Amino acid sequence: MSVPDKPSLDGLEARWDERWEADGTYRFDRSKTREEIFAIDTPPPTASGSLHVGHVMSYTHTDIVARYHRMRGFELFYPMGWDDNGLPTERRVQHYYNVRCDPSLPFDETFDVATFEPQEQPTPLARGNFIALCEHLTVEDEKTFERLFRMAGLSVDWTQTYTTIGEIARRASQRAFLRLVKRGQAYTAEAPTTWDVDFQTAVAQAEIEDRELEGLYHRIAFESEGGGAVEIETSRPELIPACVALVTNPADQRYRDLVGSTVYTPLFDAPVPILAHELADPEKGTGIAMVCTFGDVADVTWWRELGLPTRVVVGRNGTIAPGRFGEPGWPSRDPEKANAAMSVLKGKGTKQARKVVSELLRESGALVGEPKPVRHPVKFYERGERPLEIITSRQWFVKTLEYRDQLLRRGAEIHWHPPYMGARYTSWVEGLNGDWALSRQRFFGVPFPVWYRLDERGQPEYDDPILPDESALPVDPLEEAPPGYTAEQRGEPGGFLGDPDVMDTWGTSSMSPQIAGRWEDDPDLFSRVFPMDLRPQAHDIIRTWLFYTVLKSHLEHGSLPWTDATISGFVFDPDRKKMSKSKGNVVTPLETFEQHGADAVRYWAGCARLGVDAIFDEQQIRVGRRLAIKVLNASRFALASLEGSEGEIGDPLDRSMLKRLSGTVDEATRALDGYEHTRALEVTERFFWGFTDDYLELVKSRAYGSDGGSAIASLRLALSTLLRLFAPFLPYVTEEVWSWWKEGSVHRAPWPSSAELDEATAGADPAVYDAAAWVLGEVRKAKALAKLSLRVEAERVIVHGPEERQKLLRDVEQDIRQAGNVAAIEYVDAAEPSVEVVLPTQA
RNA sequence: GGGCGCUUAGCUCAGCGGUAGAGCGCUUCCCUUACAAGGAAGAGGUCGGGGGUUCGAGUCCCUCAGCGCCCACCA
Numbered sequence: 001m002s003v004p005d006k007p008s009l010d011g012l013e014a015r016w017d018e019r020w021e022a023d024g025t026y027r028f029d030r031s032k033t034r035e036e037i038f039a040i041d042t043p044p045p046t047a048s049g050s051l052h053v054g055h056v057m058s059y060t061h062t063d064i065v066a067r068y069h070r071m072r073g074f075e076l077f078y079p080m081g082w083d084d085n086g087l088p089t090e091r092r093v094q095h096y097y098n099v100r101c102d103p104s105l106p107f108d109e110t111f112d113v114a115t116f117e118p119q120e121q122p123t124p125l126a127r128g129n130f131i132a133l134c135e136h137l138t139v140e141d142e143k144t145f146e147r148l149f150r151m152a153g154l155s156v157d158w159t160q161t162y163t164t165i166g167e168i169a170r171r172a173s174q175r176a177f178l179r180l181v182k183r184g185q186a187y188t189a190e191a192p193t194t195w196d197v198d199f200q201t202a203v204a205q206a207e208i209e210d211r212e213l214e215g216l217y218h219r220i221a222f223e224s225e226g227g228g229a230v231e232i233e234t235s236r237p238e239l240i241p242a243c244v245a246l247v248t249n250p251a252d253q254r255y256r257d258l259v260g261s262t263v264y265t266p267l268f269d270a271p272v273p274i275l276a277h278e279l280a281d282p283e284k285g286t287g288i289a290m291v292c293t294f295g296d297v298a299d300v301t302w303w304r305e306l307g308l309p310t311r312v313v314v315g316r317n318g319t320i321a322p323g324r325f326g327e328p329g330w331p332s333r334d335p336e337k338a339n340a341a342m343s344v345l346k347g348k349g350t351k352q353a354r355k356v357v358s359e360l361l362r363e364s365g366a367l368v369g370e371p372k373p374v375r376h377p378v379k380f381y382e383r384g385e386r387p388l389e390i391i392t393s394r395q396w397f398v399k400t401l402e403y404r405d406q407l408l409r410r411g412a413e414i415h416w417h418p419p420y421m422g423a424r425y426t427s428w429v430e431g432l433n434g435d436w437a438l439s440r441q442r443f444f445g446v447p448f449p450v451w452y453r454l455d456e457r458g459q460p461e462y463d464d465p466i467l468p469d470e471s472a473l474p475v476d477p478l479e480e481a482p483p484g485y486t487a488e489q490r491g492e493p494g495g496f497l498g499d500p501d502v503m504d505t506w507g508t509s510s511m512s513p514q515i516a517g518r519w520e521d522d523p524d525l526f527s528r529v530f531p532m533d534l535r536p537q538a539h540d541i542i543r544t545w546l547f548y549t550v551l552k553s554h555l556e557h558g559s560l561p562w563t564d565a566t567i568s569g570f571v572f573d574p575d576r577k578k579m580s581k582s583k584g585n586v587v588t589p590l591e592t593f594e595q596h597g598a599d600a601v602r603y604w605a606g607c608a609r610l611g612v613d614a615i616f617d618e619q620q621i622r623v624g625r626r627l628a629i630k631v632l633n634a635s636r637f638a639l640a641s642l643e644g645s646e647g648e649i650g651d652p653l654d655r656s657m658l659k660r661l662s663g664t665v666d667e668a669t670r671a672l673d674g675y676e677h678t679r680a681l682e683v684t685e686r687f688f689w690g691f692t693d694d695y696l697e698l699v700k701s702r703a704y705g706s707d708g709g710s711a712i713a714s715l716r717l718a719l720s721t722l723l724r725l726f727a728p729f730l731p732y733v734t735e736e737v738w739s740w741w742k743e744g745s746v747h748r749a750p751w752p753s754s755a756e757l758d759e760a761t762a763g764a765d766p767a768v769y770d771a772a773a774w775v776l777g778e779v780r781k782a783k784a785l786a787k788l789s790l791r792v793e794a795e796r797v798i799v800h801g802p803e804e805r806q807k808l809l810r811d812v813e814q815d816i817r818q819a820g821n822v823a824a825i826e827y828v829d830a831a832e833p834s835v836e837v838v839l840p841t842q843a
Numbered sequence: 844g845g846g847c848g849c850u851u852a853g854c855u856c857a858g859c860g861g862u863a864g865a866g867c868g869c870u871u872c873c874c875u876u877a878c879a880a881g882g883a884a885g886a887g888g889u890c891g892g893g894g895g896u897u898c899g900a901g902u903c904c905c906u907c908a909g910c911g912c913c914c915a916c917c918a
Contacts, residue, residue, distance in 0.1 A: 007877090210917080217918090234918060247918090279916065289918040298916040377917050423847050427914045539912085574854090607856085607866090611848085613911085615855065619867055622880085630878070637877030682857075686865080696877075704876090777884095784872055784884035791875050821875085 001741045003640035007632040009597045009625070012732040017150045025745045026155040029075050030525055038074035039532035040066060041513045041562055042156070043545070044081030044164060047138045048092035051148055053616050054538070056589045058568035060605035061677065062536040063154045065566065067728035068672045070155065071751035077529045079160030079516045080149065084138035085169075085445045086505030087199065087383060093134045093444075099123045101130040101443050103500070127443050127478070134444045135165065148589055153598050153731045155747060162515050164508045165444070169515045170474035173508045174449040176556055177396075177438075178467055181450075185399045185555050186438065188462055192293070192300045193437050195391040196381040197318025201441040202395050203381045203388060204504060205434060206544045213378040213387070216371035219286070220361060222246065222263040222272075230255075230263050230274065231368055233285030235376065237361060238353035239292035241268050241322055241342060242313040247302055248288045250276035255288055266366035267341045267357070268325060269333035275306050294390035296379075297433060313345075314389050320345040320353050350389070394462060396448060396501070397435040400551060404429060410550050414565050417675040418611040421539060421567040428543040436548070438504050445502030449475045451482035458493040466496065470520075510548035513561045532562040539567045539611065566675055569613035587616055599730040600625035606681045606729045627685065628733040631726065634692045635737040638715040646716065647709015649760040651702075653812040654714035656768035657695050659761040661687060661718055662754040668725050669751070677728075684725040691718060694773035701818035716741075717760060721752040771808045772816055775799060775835055779820035782837035794822045794837050801833035 020026060040062060045055060070076045094100060098118040105126040113136035125133065142163070149156065162168060180186035193202045218237045221229035232246060243265050248255040259276045279301060280289055291302045293310045302308065309329060315321035322342045326335030341360060345353045361367040378387045400407070407429050416422040439448065449468050452460035466482040468475050477498030481487045489495030508515075517526045531553070537545060546565060553561035573587075592601055596618075603624025608614035649655060664687040671679035695718075703711040720742075727734040727746045738746035779797060783790055797820070799809060806827045809816070813825050 210915095232918070236918085281916090281918080285918050287918095291918090296916070296918075298918070301916065374917095379917090418848095420847060424913055427846060431914055433916075542913085609856090612856095617855065617867085620855075623866065626880080629880075633878035633881090635877085639877095641877060678857085682865080692877085693882085697875090700876095780883055781885090787872055789873055789875075790883065791873085 001639060003636055003740045007636055007736070009599065009628055009632070009733060012736055013151050013153070013593070013598050016732055016735050017153075020155075020745070020747075021158075023745065025747060026070075026076065026078070026157050028077050028079075028157045028160060030528060032075040032528065034528050036073075036075050037077050037528055038066075038069040039077035039513075039517070039529040039534070039562075040079075041516065041532045041535045041549075042078065042080055043537050044083040044162070044509060044512060045145060046086075046088050047082040047084035047141045047145065047163075048089040051145060051589055052571070053587050053589055053592065054571040056152055056592075056601060057571050057605040057608055057614060058536065058538055059149065059154055060152060060602050061566065061568050061608075061610060062534075063152075063156075063602075063731075064606060064677045064728040065534065065536070065672075065675065066155050067731065067747060068677075068751065070747060071724065071727065071749060073750065076155070076157070077160070077517075077532070078156050079162060080146070080154075080156045080158065081161065081512060081516060082138065082142045082145065082163045083505065083509055084134075084142065084163050085165040085502075085508055087440075087442060087444075089134050089138055089165075090130075090442060090444045091383075093130070093137050094122075096137060097123070097133060099125050099130065099133065101125055101127060103127045103443065131444055138163070138165070148593075151590070151593050151598055153602060155731070160516065164505070164512075164515070165446070167474060168518065168521060169508055169511070170446045171521065172511045172514045172519055173446040173503060174473045174475065175470055175520060176511055176514070176552060177503070177507070178449060178470060178473075179556060180398060181465075181467065183555070186396055187399070188394060188396050188465070190392060190394045190462075191397075192303070192390050192392045193395055194297075194379065194381075194388045195316065195393065196384045197314075197316065197386055197389055198384060199381065199442070200316055202393060202437045202439060203384075204437045204506075205432065206436075206506070206547070207382050207504075208379050208388065209382045210377035211380050212375050215374050215376050215378070216358070217285070217374050218358060218361065218371045219368040220266060220290075221366050221368055222265060224258070225262045225264070225271075230258060230288060231286050232288050232290045234290050234295075235374065236292070236295050236350075236354065237357045238320065238345065238350055239295045239313065240265050240290070240357060241270070241325075241338070241345070242292040242294075242311050243270065243272055243290050244293055244308045244311055245272050245291040245302065245306065246274045246288050247277045247280045247291055247306070248274065249278065249280040249282050252280070252282045252287050254282075264333060266364055267360055268338040270311075270325065270331055270338065271333065275302075277302055277306060294392075296390065300390060310392065312392060314350060314391065316391060316393070318349055318386060318389060320348050320350070322346060350387075395437050396439040398438050398551070398555075400432055400436050401434065403551070403554065404432060406554060407547075407551060410554055410560055413560055413563075414550075415563055417564065417566045418609075421542065421565070421611055424539065424542045425547065428547060436504075436551070438507050439499075439501040440504050441500070442502050445505060446474070446508050447476050447478065447502055448499040449473060449477060450499040451477050451485075451496045452499070454491070454493055454495050454497055456493050458491075460497050465499075506544050506548045509545055510552045512545075512549065513553070514556075530561075531557070531559050533564060535562045535565045537565070537567060538570065540570075542567070564675070567611050569608065569611055571614050571616050573616055592621070596621045596625050597628065597732070599628040599732050602729055602731070603627060603681075606677055609678045610675060624730075627688075628730055630688075630692060631723075631730065631733050631737060634688075634696065635719055635723070635740070637696065638719045639737075639741055644703070644706070644708040644712055646713035647707075649710050649713050649717070651710040651714070651812075652764070652768050653695075653698060653772055653815055654710050655761055655764035656766055656770075656772075657691070658714060658718060658757050659764040659766040660769050661691075661721055662757040662761055663766065665721060665725065665752050665757070666754050669753070672728075680725075681729050684722070684729075688722055688726075690773065691722070694776055695769070697819040698772055698776060698812070698815040702815055714760070717757070721757070724749055724752045765808065768808045768812060771805060772812045774833075775809065775816050775825075776820050778835035779816075779822060779837055782835075782839060786839055788839060791821060792840065794820065794839055796824050796826060796838040797822045798826045798828055798836040798838070799833075800828045800830035800836065802831065803829060805833055 325338035
């Protein structure tokens with residue numbers, strides 16, 4: 001045994017991280033069977049972002065689960081991943097190096113990522129060079145992340161780390177995609193899709209958010225064919241040239257007679273029909289809606305279900321790029337007038353075009369009254385700055401709608417922690433309005449392993465793509481030629497075209513269980529870890545990461561990807577604002593760790609329940625630090641200050657204390673089994689503080705004495721148990737103390753059980769410990785109220801109470817007298833227990 | 844518009860059918876041989892409002908209000 005004289009928290013993190021790494025304490029043993037393994041689908045953080053205390057909280061929650069299960073005897077499959085593909089990385093690289101990706105440039109062989117310096121003007125880079133720069137920067141970011149997570153004490157097996165742009169991830173994503181195509185579950189189609197005009201990429205429903213925006217409702221008159229006018233209301237008058245119909249509800253009496261008739265759009269004089277559709281809401285606007293291609297998702301529904309033509313006026317960059325009226329598909333009573341109006345709009349952004357059209361409408365007399373200001377929700381790409389447009393483009397889709405019921409059932413099979421989080425999944429799946437648009441018109445992502453044949457005129461044949469053999473994966477269709485073709489045939493008539501798109505970043509991260517488990521690359525490993533046990537994550541990505549992972553697993557494996565999902569809340573600053581970089585209220589985790597120590601920060605995290613948003617509270621962290629220091633000092637006392645040796649545990653107080661501890665062990669175990677780590681921490685902490693405040697004081701003199709064997713043995717047994725109960729929460733300080741007197745790591749020690757304590761506690765009555773602590777407390781209270789030092793000897797303590805209670809106390813009277821500095825204890829029969837303390841009158 | 848969650852001491856939160864709890868903060872006292880980056884003690888709540896069930900309700904039911912979040916085809 002080697003107990004330091006002055007134990008300290010300083011430097012524990014570095015020392016133990018190194019030691020755990022050297023000893024392979026958290027190394028996964030793949031020889032274990034699926035039943036013996038507990039597998040965690042760790043969230044791969046966005047490598048290009050920065051970690052904040054919110055990450056610290058949720059990853060600590062997961063680590064508590066991991067450490068608990070490891071101590072329960074499970075072999076932990078607990079890898080880390082880095083989500084380094086996708087738009088966030090592209091954006092970070094663009095800013096960091098002041099570059100932009102220009103896919104038209106040829107690859108520059110001489111470009112060196114390591115020595116590249118940002119220039120005054122943005123440097124255009126070829127796709128390949130840009131990707132190389134992305135890979136370079138993410139590697140650097142990932143090192144920083146790993147340092148922080150190691151400091152946080154995550155018991156991850158760092159040899160299992162994966163990235164979402166790495167070869168394994170690309171292969172897994174592409175393989176899953178190919179199989180979706182072969183099963184008919186993924187398809188390519190030219191279809192209207194939500195589109196970000198700045199990033200110029202398709203965006204899936206899951207990445208869309210509503211933002212409240214100021215708008216103007218314009219009431220606009222359409223000329224009816226029989227004369228007269230039909231009025232509609234719109235906040236997007238610039239889409240009038242894209243109008244292909246008006247719709248009204250079939251039950252709406254006001255417009256029943258108009259259904260089937262034709263009206264003419266103002267300014268453009270295009271004839272459009274008035275049609276009936278259930279979706280039209282008589283309560284909204286005038287009860288007649290303008291259908292444009294495309295203003296919103298309702299337009300898409302009407303366009304599809306009513307078989308309407310397409311008249312596109314908004315281009316991919318968000319500017320007005322109209323066709324010519326008078327030409328096929330662009331009918332007008334007065335093409336000259338229509339094209340004159342169009343020429344004014346051409347090239348303008350939608351916002352500007354809106355103002356112009358508004359003025360033109362006013363001049364033409366079609367504007368009824370003044371536009372009414374409104375605040376209304378508008379759809380945005382979550383990372384975008386301008387409203388989404390709906391633009392027709394060719395995309396790959398994954399079928400989701402037809403699996404809706406199956407996916408709902410899968411959601412119900414998941415054990416959600418907390419359970420009510422399952423409702424978010426359900427409401428998301430129920431609200432799905434289209435298949436998953438999987439392709440992104442971006443660069444740093446997993447390419448689609450697909451080529452298209454070019455016909456004699458050089459037009460791609462999208463309906464029958466060329467797919468590689470799975471053994472060739474991963475492939476880059478922009479670098480490699482498809483089977484049976486040569487590189488020279490790229491882009492030539494009769495040759496081929498590589499799919500230029502990359503997958504949605506969720507397309508890859510939804511494969512995290514398969515990537516981490518080396519699906520197909522290492523079938524033996526995969527069979528030992530999949531389906532996994534746990535998916536930990538935050539609630540904001542239930543509709544993305546969680547949903548897509550369930551979808552992929554359901555379609556590929558016919559199973560859930562894991563049985564349980566733990567959902568952490570967010571962390572807010574003390575003013576209840578969500579922490580974010582732009583608000584400048586971000587607390588850097590590294591500083592927090594350095595200032596307070598990892599165990600202290602983990603304690604704060606451990607106090608926050610799953611699913612509940614937490615406050616970043618330095619006060620609470622200090623409490624954690626105090627607890628950690630207390631563990632050191634109490635351990636030092638129990639282990640080193642006492643010179644006697646262990647004896648048989650026979651003293652009633654000792655046995656009673658251990659009985660109480662046994663109950664605490666049961667409670668903590670039950671709590672952790674139910675993913676209620678806060679409760680486990682709470683009961684452990686409560687016992688521990690009582691243990692130090694009362695038990696240590698009660699046994700101190702006995703333990704120092706010649707017959708201290710029972711006390712010393714009890715102290716050590718309790719300490720061993722408490723260290724293990726605290727180990728998932730305070731991995732550093734518990735390991736430190738463990739190392740003073742035990743072999744091996746506390747984190748590989750068995751989780752304590754009440755059975756372990758049975759021998760020492762058989763027949764013991766926990767009420768003895770409670771009663772002794774109660775009397776001691778009353779004595780202390782009396783002295784404190786009398787403003788006396790605790791060292792002042794009380795002349796007498798008179799315990800009133802029923803006989804049974806007296807009996808409990810008589811056995812441990814000596815300990816109470818010593819701990820409380822009491823000369824004599826007397827007993828008086830009474831129904832209600834109370835304590836009377838006779839103190840010396842003050843001089 | 845639909846759904847979920849929250850509303851308990853100044854603050855952060857436990858408690859979920861049986862006489863109001865913890866930590867922090869505040870006040871007082873104590874350098875007691877594990878611990879002064881300590882320790883001991885005290886003050887402080889008609890458990891959001893209103894109904895109901897029950898011998899008994901922060902605890903179950905209904906209802907209202909406020910806050911937060913999720914979802915929604917928001918013309």
